Amino acid sequence: MAPAIMLAADAPRLSSANTGFMLICSALVMLMTPGLAFFYGGMVRVKSTLNMLMMSFISLGIVTILWVLYGFSLAFGTGNKLIGWNTDWFGLSNIGLTELWDGYTIPVYVFMVFQLMFAIITPALISGALADRVKFSAWALFITLWVTVVYVPVAHWVWGADGWAYKLGVIDFAGGTAVHINAGAAALGVILVIGRRVGFKRDPMRPHSLPLVMLGAGLLWFGWFGFNAGSWLGNDDGVGALMFVNTQVATAAAMLAWLAYEKIRHGAFTTLGAASGAVAGLVAITPSGGAVSPLGAIAVGAIAGVACAAAVGLKFRFGFDDSLDVVGVHMVGGIIGSLLIGFFATGKGQSAATGVFYGDHTFTQLWKQCAGVFAVLAYSLIVSAVLAFLLDRTLGMRVTEDEEVSGIDQAEHAETAYDFSGAGGGVTATAAPAQAAAQTRKVDA
Amino acid sequence: MKLITAVVKPHRLDEIKEALQAFGVHGLTVTEASGYGRQRGHTEVYRGAEYTVDLVPKIRIEVLAEDDDAEELIEVVVKAARTGKIGDGKVWSLPVETAVRVRTGERGPDAL
Numbered sequence: 014m015a016p017a018i019m020l021a022a023d024a025p026r027l028s029s030a031n032t033g034f035m036l037i038c039s040a041l042v043m044l045m046t047p048g049l050a051f052f053y054g055g056m057v058r059v060k061s062t063l064n065m066l067m068m069s070f071i072s073l074g075i076v077t078i079l080w081v082l083y084g085f086s087l088a089f090g091t092g093n094k095l096i097g098w099n100t101d102w103f104g105l106s107n108i109g110l111t112e113l114w115d116g117y118t119i120p121v122y123v124f125m126v127f128q129l130m131f132a133i134i135t136p137a138l139i140s141g142a143l144a145d146r147v148k149f150s151a152w153a154l155f156i157t158l159w160v161t162v163v164y165v166p167v168a169h170w171v172w173g174a175d176g177w178a179y180k181l182g183v184i185d186f187a188g189g190t191a192v193h194i195n196a197g198a199a200a201l202g203v204i205l206v207i208g209r210r211v212g213f214k215r216d217p218m219r220p221h222s223l224p225l226v227m228l229g230a231g232l233l234w235f236g237w238f239g240f241n242a243g244s245w246l247g248n249d250d251g252v253g254a255l256m257f258v259n260t261q262v263a264t265a266a267a268m269l270a271w272l273a274y275e276k277i278r279h280g281a282f283t284t285l286g287a288a289s290g291a292v293a294g295l296v297a298i299t300p301s302g303g304a305v306s307p308l309g310a311i312a313v314g315a316i317a318g319v320a321c322a323a324a325v326g327l328k329f330r331f332g333f334d335d336s337l338d339v340v341g342v343h344m345v346g347g348i349i350g351s352l353l354i355g356f357f358a359t360g361k362g363q364s365a366a367t368g369v370f371y372g373d374h375t376f377t378q379l380w381k382q383c384a385g386v387f388a389v390l391a392y393s394l395i396v397s398a399v400l401a402f403l404l405d406r407t408l409g410m411r412v413t414e415d416e417e418v419s420g421i422d423q424a425e426h427a428e429t430a431y432d433f434s435g436a437g438g439g440v441t442a443t444a445a446p447a448q449a450a451a452q453t454r455k456v457d458a
Numbered sequence: 459m460k461l462i463t464a465v466v467k468p469h470r471l472d473e474i475k476e477a478l479q480a481f482g483v484h485g486l487t488v489t490e491a492s493g494y495g496r497q498r499g500h501t502e503v504y505r506g507a508e509y510t511v512d513l514v515p516k517i518r519i520e521v522l523a524e525d526d527d528a529e530e531l532i533e534v535v536v537k538a539a540r541t542g543k544i545g546d547g548k549v550w551s552l553p554v555e556t557a558v559r560v561r562t563g564e565r566g567p568d569a570l
Contacts, residue, residue: 217509217510217511219502219504219509220504275503275506278506279503279506279508280503281503283503283504283505285504285505286505289505322505322506325505325506326505326506326507329507338505
């Protein structure tokens with residue numbers, strides 16, 4: 014997110030076109046979180062469907078409130094290289110309706126709400142690695158702490174005008190580093206602390222509904238246009254449109270690449286492969302889409318599709334239970350997209366920086382990308398593991414083995430996703446009075 | 459009387475029904491079932507992880523027959539169910555002590 018190039022004489026004025034566009038983009042990004050919930054929800058077993066949906070959905074509640082209270086101020090206020098600070102933005106207490114985001118033609122409120130949607134989906138992404146086994150209360154507290162001590166500072170580093178990575182020239186158009194590597198590394202950190210699901214590698218843990226996965230992947234793809242094309246914060250110079258095109262192109266290439274890999278390795282074109290490949294492409298083009306050409310986007314998507322398809326098997330080899338492949342898809346996809354900028358950046362998109370294949374063919378940009386990627390990866394992995402360790406020692410991160418085996422939906426939410434029983438059971442005391450009253454009325458009539 | 463039970467591939471149901479009707483059987487019971495025989499189910503692949511699925515979908519057809527008809531009826535069912543491929547299923551018969559038509563109270567062969 015580079016400041017827009019402005020002619021010196023032109024002070025930015027509020028653009029209703031850009032503002033409208035950004036409000037729509039914000040709504041599109043919001044839709045990604047329930048989309049993600051379905052993407053993950055279909056991939057778990059029947060007995061933990063609702064918990065998976067709720068782990069994403071709760072982020073909409075928690076992060077919204079803390080973003081308004083202090084998150085936005087600390088992430089995007091001017092401060093130092095590591096953290097922002099703006100007292101006017103605590104509780105959004107002193108923002109004018111037409112006050113513009115510095116250097117742009119949209120109100121601060123619009124920028125704030127667009128960034129809020131990013132802050133919501135990032136912790137939700139982590140939840141896929143923790144399927145079936147984490148106490149809901151511990152998860153809610155984890156989100157609160159994680160957004161505060163990991164997401165907020167990392168967003169400041171990468172996107173804040175005075176963040177160290179931004180100043181260094183690390184390119185992260187829409188969140189390959191701040192969102193995907195960040196969430197993937199956090200997922201790895203947490204699962205190394207909390208351990209595997211009961212029965213990992215022994216019991217079958219097949220997805221219970223691939224149609225839900227496809228629905229979720231479709232909603233993600235749709236919402237991702239807002240995520241990516243919106244990240245230029247306006248449409249005055251065509252970079253947003255390039256990003257829109259690259260989003261579609263890379264996603265298509267990644268889906269095809271994943272399917273081809275799968276057909277060769279495993280003999281079938283699977284639905285889950287198509288959905289996963291699309292998401293891998295979306296992840297990889299997120300950081301790079303503003304810097305590469307559409308042909309470059311095909312390369313980025315295809316490489317990510319194959320690499321992520323290969324990476325998801327690593328959990329079985331190394332024995333860490335990344336339930337729904339958050340590490341394999343988001344961390345690996347994010348790393349690939351971020352590093353490929355160092356090769357495929359044309360210098361004609363969001364910035365003049367060029368990769369190895371363009372300009373003067375130097376590795377300069379690649380090294381910058383490496384710095385951003387590995388700093389965020391290490392910080393997120395370590396801090397997330399520490400948070401999980403502390404929560405595990407105090408609240409306890411996991412449900413009991415009995416609850417896990419019989420189903421976390423019932424244990425944590427007192428609900429089940431589907432009613433398979435045609436018979437049996439009765440109404441308990443709390444529901445009974447209504448029933449009794451209904452019967453009485455029938456008798457009276 | 460005999461109870462003839464067939465556990466067969468679901469897509470053979472129509473052929474079996476037609477063959478039984480042609481033979482003069484008036485009623486039958488069909489249940490969705492799952493199981494495996496020598497072929498032991500099939501393999502599914504999710505993100506490269508292979509899962510063996512032991513239990514494959516089957517249907518269970520039950521028909522009551524008079525003793526004299528039982529052998530021939532078994533042949534009819536076997537013929538209609540056969541595809542020649544692995545997993546075609548099994549048919550067996552058991553003796554039945556009594557049968558009652560619920561509506562009328564008729565017993566034995568009259569209840570069929």
